[in-house]
Amino acid sequence: MPPPARNPRNGDDDVSDISDEEAPSELEHLPSEVCEDDRCAAAQKxxxxxxxxxxxxCSTCWPLQGPHKPKKRGRDGLPHEKTDPLVARRLDAILNPTKDPLEIQRLHAADQLTKWFGVTKDSTGRPVFEDYGRYATLMSSISPLESMGNRxxxxxxxxxxxxxxxxxxxxxxxxxxxxSRSPENRPLFPSPVVGSVINDSIPTSGDVNLYADPTTHADQLPILFADCEGFEGGERTPLGAKSRRTDQDNGASSxxxxxxxxxxxxxxxxxxxxxxxxxxxxxxRLLYTFSDCVVFVLRNAKTFQSxxxxxxxxxxxxxLESAINAPALAHCIVALNGTDPGVDEREWDVNYATQSLLSS
Structure with a gap:
């Protein structure tokens, strides 16, 4: 007896339904928290x-693996490193963000609440500076001024x-x-949307967003992180700015x-x-004037001077020439992102790396 005919979708007879069980799960690619050696009798924490x-x-099975035996090295010339699975999961989620366009759009829409300031154009094409009140909202909502006095x-x-x-x-x-934070408190501390590989040619962050540091938000000296739109993006509208423009067109604002x-x-x-x-x-220039610390992120150390x-x-x-009531200039941190693990071991020392960079 022939199988029952399937209902075609979008006019395509070859498209078959995929159940949730058959769909690939992102959890399958996350680091495991149990020992994966088949010979392991009782995993040692x-x-x-x-x-x-x-x-x-586990600690017992780790040295039994071929690549982990003494004097073995990986492709970068270094021994395989032990990593906490929880740390690996967290970093994997950050460094390998979702590729789902709808999820990316949702994340950028939610990130609009963190917008601090930016520049748009009016109907005549003149640039307009917009302050979205993020600083005032952030400082008053997360840690009320009345509870701390002057901060x-x-x-x-x-x-x-x-x-x-x-x-x-x-x-x-x-x-x-x-x-270490309760699930209900995590939404109080949103974080930036990391760029996905499917949008590699388009800038991610639009304008300037402001975020609170969870560990210091209740202190007298809370730390705030400003995420500035990147240089050399040309006139292309970043994904974050596109999302804000869509919200404004739909009559939504924050x-x-x-x-x-x-x-x-x-x-x-x-x-x-x-x-x-x-x-x-x-x-x-605005951020440099008001910042206590400026973190300059780059991928190519050879372009440091320019x-x-x-x-x-x-x-x-x-x-120095234009600011008023600025008692000190900002500290500066140069962060070399995506550094090759096989780099000279001395480069991981802050003092050596600083001198090496300045003398190059």
């Missing part, structure tokens, strides 16, 4: 995950070229103690009580009216 082997082993927030700004990975370290700093806008009257030339100019000249040092000196001069 702790369990370690090997990133190179993509497997987890002095410390601003840490992350800047750099587009797709350098600025959002990743912020997300790591915010989520590194997620397990932080209306603290929202302020004003025209940028000094933008008189065509260059100054471009988005690239605001991202390269306006955002970093991409980092020159800009930092220009912003420092502008802040």
């Amino acid at each position: 702790p369990i370690w995950h090997c990133v190179d082997c993509d497997s987890s082993y 002095y927030p410390q601003l840490v700004s992350f800047i750099g070229v587009t797709n350098a990975g600025k959002s990743s370290p912020i997300k790591m700093l915010i989520q590194h103690e997620d397990e 932080n209306l009580d603290n929202f302020h806008s004003r025209p940028i009257t000094w933008a008189v030339t065509e260059e100054q009216r471009q988005r690239e100019y605001a991202v390269t000249a306006l955002y970093p 991409a980092v040092l020159t800009k930092l000196l220009e912003w420092g001069v502008a802040a």
